[in-house]
Amino acid sequence: MSGCTDPRLGELLDARVLGACPPEEAHTVDAHVLNCPYCAGRAPGLRGARQALLADVPLVAPGPELRDRVMAQVREDARLFGELRPAPRVAPRHRRRLVAVLTATGVLAATGAIGLLAGTALVEPDRPQQVISAALTPQAGSGARARLVVREDIGRLEVQGMRPPGEGRVYQVWLLRGSGAPRPTDALFGVAGGGSAVVAVPGDLSDTDQVLVTSEPTGGSAAPTRTPVLAVRL
Amino acid sequence: MPRSDRLERRADEELMRLVADANGDAFEIVYDRHASAAYSLAYRVVGSRPAADDVVQEAFMAVWRSAARFDPALGSVRSWVLSICHNRAIDALRRITRHAEQPEVETVEREDAEEVALRRVEAADTRRLLADLPDDQRRVIELAFFSGYTHTEIAALLGVPLGTVKGRMRLGLERIRRAMEATPR
Numbered sequence: 001m002s003g004c005t006d007p008r009l010g011e012l013l014d015a016r017v018l019g020a021c022p023p024e025e026a027h028t029v030d031a032h033v034l035n036c037p038y039c040a041g042r043a044p045g046l047r048g049a050r051q052a053l054l055a056d057v058p059l060v061a062p063g064p065e066l067r068d069r070v071m072a073q074v075r076e077d078a079r080l081f082g083e084l085r086p087a088p089r090v091a092p093r094h095r096r097r098l099v100a101v102l103t104a105t106g107v108l109a110a111t112g113a114i115g116l117l118a119g120t121a122l123v124e125p126d127r128p129q130q131v132i133s134a135a136l137t138p139q140a141g142s143g144a145r146a147r148l149v150v151r152e153d154i155g156r157l158e159v160q161g162m163r164p165p166g167e168g169r170v171y172q173v174w175l176l177r178g179s180g181a182p183r184p185t186d187a188l189f190g191v192a193g194g195g196s197a198v199v200a201v202p203g204d205l206s207d208t209d210q211v212l213v214t215s216e217p218t219g220g221s222a223a224p225t226r227t228p229v230l231a232v233r234l
Numbered sequence: 235m236p237r238s239d240r241l242e243r244r245a246d247e248e249l250m251r252l253v254a255d256a257n258g259d260a261f262e263i264v265y266d267r268h269a270s271a272a273y274s275l276a277y278r279v280v281g282s283r284p285a286a287d288d289v290v291q292e293a294f295m296a297v298w299r300s301a302a303r304f305d306p307a308l309g310s311v312r313s314w315v316l317s318i319c320h321n322r323a324i325d326a327l328r329r330i331t332r333h334a335e336q337p338e339v340e341t342v343e344r345e346d347a348e349e350v351a352l353r354r355v356e357a358a359d360t361r362r363l364l365a366d367l368p369d370d371q372r373r374v375i376e377l378a379f380f381s382g383y384t385h386t387e388i389a390a391l392l393g394v395p396l397g398t399v400k401g402r403m404r405l406g407l408e409r410i411r412r413a414m415e416a417t418p419r
Contacts, residue, residue: 014403015385019324020378049410051309053379054275054316056363062273066287070265070294074258077298 003038010039017046018053027154027200034158034198132232139163139215140229141195148201148211148232155201155211157187159230162195165215172220173201174228176210181223188220208234246311253301261298268312269294272319279323279380280330289326293319324382331382363410371406374399 004010009032015021016029033039134146134157141163149156157173165171171189174182185202201211213230241249241259246267252260269290276289296318304314364372377383377391385403389396 011397011400011404012385014407015378015400017407018375018378018403019320020383020385020388020403022384045411046407047309048414049407051313051316052363052410052414053375054313054320055271057274057278059270060274060277060286062269062287062290063283066273066290067265067269069287070291071258071262073291073295074261074298077295078256078258 005036005038006032010036013039013042013046017050024154024200027151027156031156031198031200035192035196130234132234134159134230134232136162136231137227137229144195144230146230146232148234150205150234153204153206155205157199157201157211157213157232158197159191159199160194160196162191162197164191164195168218169215170218170220171197171213171229172216172224173199174212174214174224175201175203175205175208176212177208182212184220184222186220188216205234210234247304247306250301250304250311253298254304261301264297264311264315265294268315271312272315275316275319276323279320279382280327285326285330286323289323290319293322296322320379327382363413366413367406367409371402371409374402375406378403 009029012021012025012029013033016026021029033043130148130150132148132150134148136144136146140146141161143161144159144163145161146157146159149158162171171191173185173187173189175185176182187199187202189197189199191197205211211232211234212224212228214224214226214228216225241252241263244252244260244263246264249260249264253264272293273286273290276286276293277283280286280289293315297315304311308314309317364375367375373392374388377388378385383391385399386396389399392399
């Protein structure tokens with residue numbers, strides 16, 4: 001596993017491709033691939049092997065009644081959501097949700113989607129997935145972009161062009177619910193070349209309204225010591 | 235559902251754009267092109283026609299409803315459909331397994347559980363891509379990919395260290411990858 005930035009995660013790559021990792025572990029491995037050139041280099045070959053396995057089964061033909069069932073359900077689905085007519089199509093890379101604006105720091109610019117996953121995805125995504133653009137303050141860097149990818153209530157924060165947190169400091173992820181105080185997480189990160197980072201957001205996001213990032217002293221803090229540089233509204 | 239002959243000649247990726255626009259005719263063609271492959275995969279995992287029927291129906295409804303999420307940069311329509319089907323099949327298999335784990339059957343010995351799992355695996359015709367793998371590599375890949383076990387569960391099932399399971403997975407996938415590169419398909 002020479003060349004892998006985190007062999008503990010790199011050695012789970014094959015299990016991940018085979019679907020043999022629990023969801024949170026799979027998410028962590030996915031985030032690792034985006035940050036590790038060695039594992040990212042392995043991804044296309046592993047994806048090819050997985051696709052070969054998907055097709056490597058004896059042929060068993062479905063019955064005609066299954067086709068009738070599927071088509072009937074599609075027709076019913078279409079009827080419930082309007083007749084079968086062209087609907088506005090949203091390209092996957094540009095799908096957005098509402099973006100939070102931090103009133104404490106004024107109006108912030110929403111950022112676009114980041115194509116960090118192109119070519120390195122291990123498994124074709126099919127589960128319902130939300131890609132939410134983040135709002136960033138000028139302190140994050142003039143060219144900073146970020147997004148939160150949420151699948152099955154597990155999140156992955158992806159940033160690019162972000163300014164380093166500062167000498168003796170790290171970025172820390174917080175979870176906010178309603179009017180409560182931000183809850184600290186142990187997701188602490190710096191940024192690599194180009195100001196990029198991919199961070200698994202700990203915990204279940206189903207009861208979270210916002211994900212925040214602040215710059216904190218090394219080791220993190222129990223409560224934010226600075227105003228957030230990044231916010232994502234769920 | 236009548237459909238235009240012109241649609242029949244369109245490539246999968248183009249059809250998916252139409253399906254994303256709620257074009258039922260385009261969806262019908264996508265179904266006809268990929269249903270057999272999807273059904274074969276579903277049947278391989280769940281082992282029965284009624285369960286495979288449900289899996290494939292659920293998978294193609296996911297294709298219909300999430301067509302806009304298909305990204306050609308990540309693979310073909312066929313691989314996307316099969317991946318959806320595989321996920322649904324594994325979910326179904328785990329539901330079936332959980333339902334079967336009633337108190338009255340919890341006394342099954344670990345060796346028996348392994349035998350049951352492997353019997354399901356070996357009952358299918360595995361004389362294909364996996365056939366060239368050494369038994370230990372093929373076994374862990376089949377337990378993971380077609381039976382839905384996690385690496386930890388496989389280690390416990392086989393009574394081997396977790397590192398051994400991960401190593402066998404790596405070696406097996408590497409052999410498959412090299413075989414794919416060596417043989418045009």
